[in-house]
Amino acid sequence: MDETHNGDTWFDIPPGSEFGVANLPFGVYSRTEDGPRKIGVAIGDSVLDVAAIAAAEGEDFAPLLAAEVLNPLLAAGRPTWRAVRERITTWLRDPAHRPMVLAHRLDRAGLHLHLPFEVADYVDFYASEHHARNVGSIFRPDSAALPPNWKHLPIGYHGRAGTVVASGQPVVRPCGQRKQTGEDAPSFGATRKLDIEAEVGFVVGTPSAFGEPVPIERFADHVFGVCLVNDWSARDIQAWEYVPLGPFLGKSFATSVSPWVVPLDALGHARLPSPPQDPAPPSYLMPDADWGLDIAMEVRLNGHVISRPPFGSMYWSAAQQLAHMTVNGASLRTGDFYASGTVSGPEPDERGSLLELTWDATEPLLLGDGTHRAYLNDGDVVTISASAPGPAGTRIGFGEVTGQVLPATA
């Protein structure tokens, strides 16, 4: 794992920046909203046009960066990801590269950021024990909070890849069939329980063969990096539809993703053991390495912090999720994307959804502006940000995923 920190560069990085030379997340930007899209790497308050620099420097990998999405780079595999990261680090350390790098530097503030990769399949897990217990208690008060399978396997389901959208994309309040407690029949209309789920997402680069499981120890060979996810949820639609085949329209209207994909290689200082697992998982889920990640998340509603979910508390790791997702021989494609499920810690102010934070609207939140929220109002803006430990006391920033609620159109 590299031991660089923000000081190991000639590049002008503001003090305390979470985008130091040990981070180097990849994204896709344009100078105007509809202008040509380019791959960029965030550093300090800047973005580097890495395709232009790589081409000018004659790097072998330059064609992989001359794309409008990260997918060609993702498909190239870990040895290439490492080589690209090393070269970019060298550009930023060795002053000989300074003129070339500065010639292709842009202010981050002025850029439009896009969905950084083309999503193949999207899977959403359910890996926080605190979240699963809370949801079970709310949705199924007459049953055990955790389903019988919960501690045996990381429960997950496929979501809609086509509605994974970039941070900043407004989200229209969805309509659908809802049935309130006590109502005899469902009614149609705009959701009355629009919610968020604060999650962490994992971007698959290296594909795998049809019919061949990916062993847990190959996690880092296949997963390129990590970003933040807001899995928007319509709780009343979901509650009515989800038995027996799972969530569908309650989730499929939108899933927002942060614009910067932080490479797994930037998270060496964030790795930690997952919580103890009892019963012991079957061998295909037995960890060979620590893939818990000490990511500190923060959820803001109209600027007011409403939660600080700790990703390190997740019961199932992303490595276990990848092994589970493929143990039946399901193949991976470049651009596959899977999210952790809502991140909720043990404390009430560490819950990653309004469902839990307000206990299904029975305990509304008081925001810093004096207003209350049970679920989201039209016009509300939700922003999830996060950072993780980097080298030498620095932080590795994930940036943020944000989105505003627009009124229903029906």
Next chain:
Amino acid sequence: MDETHNGDTWFDIPPGSEFGVANLPFGVYSRTEDGPRKIGVAIGDSVLDVAAIAAAEGEDFAPLLAAEVLNPLLAAGRPTWRAVRERITTWLRDPAHRPMVLAHRLDRAGLHLHLPFEVADYVDFYASEHHARNVGSIFRPDSAALPPNWKHLPIGYHGRAGTVVASGQPVVRPCGQRKQTGEDAPSFGATRKLDIEAEVGFVVGTPSAFGEPVPIERFADHVFGVCLVNDWSARDIQAWEYVPLGPFLGKSFATSVSPWVVPLDALGHARLPSPPQDPAPPSYLMPDADWGLDIAMEVRLNGHVISRPPFGSMYWSAAQQLAHMTVNGASLRTGDFYASGTVSGPEPDERGSLLELTWDATEPLLLGDGTHRAYLNDGDVVTISASAPGPAGTRIGFGEVTGQVLPATA
């Protein structure tokens, strides 16, 4: 709706062929397994290299056919689909085109057929009341056979698009966690209950905007055509994992698709009313036209017919499914694909899965070769074929989707 039949052509079509001039399904073929892929149209025992013919004839739409998948054609929308279909019909009716067409004719038997389109999102519904009642009775014997929401909305869930495979692709018996009735804890291993589901699939061409529902009357503007689906299922894995978020590994290892996409425009004579719906569906699901389809399906196991599911008995139509899938504003992409769910008729020999045909292995099937089957054995070959009424007493063939079970690798 066009009124052509097999006689309206100079082309040599064998008597009784289900690939007459009123069908004209689209697929993707190559002359050798790894050779270049081309778009073809099936006619009689032949395939037309329609890209070559269109180019030679100087057709405007020729570039749409010069692709390795149907997606560019699918994206072009219904007016173009109609124009292309009319021109191909003209080629086959007007003898002036005979030399050009015959110069680009291939024997179907010698060709390799591929997945005809790149799948965007894959959704699987649950639209047969007979199937839902059977499954409910088997899986949830202590509850009502139909969940409370079943008659209010077409239940569906997202499946894995990346493991939708072409007919002929062998399927490795998947491994996973299974818990048998009476066992205290799950065990890991190859599924003991490998099953099939005979379904009909719908291929979306025209995309829709994020946040905007697609009204039911726009069904035919968005859906290009129809093919056959085998939704392979591991019942023991599914039973253990599916509460509360739905099927995942029990389905995601493979979904097989027939190679020929029959245009919706070829199915005018197959349209019929769906069964009466009680309660009346909400207005967004209220049919404006008959989109039941009188498709006669046949399921063979190692060549022996085991079921003849009638698609006309489905409770929810494909038009209702499309309206439901998008009512929350979820956008459609070109290549989106959705399957009907298992097609089971009211009679025992009309059931579309072994789960139902053998009542979860309690009533094994006697095959024509004297062997019995509860679920699938390694080496078994399952083939689903179908046809629908065409003009003047002819049939519109869907061809078949087939696949062989290979032993588990773990």
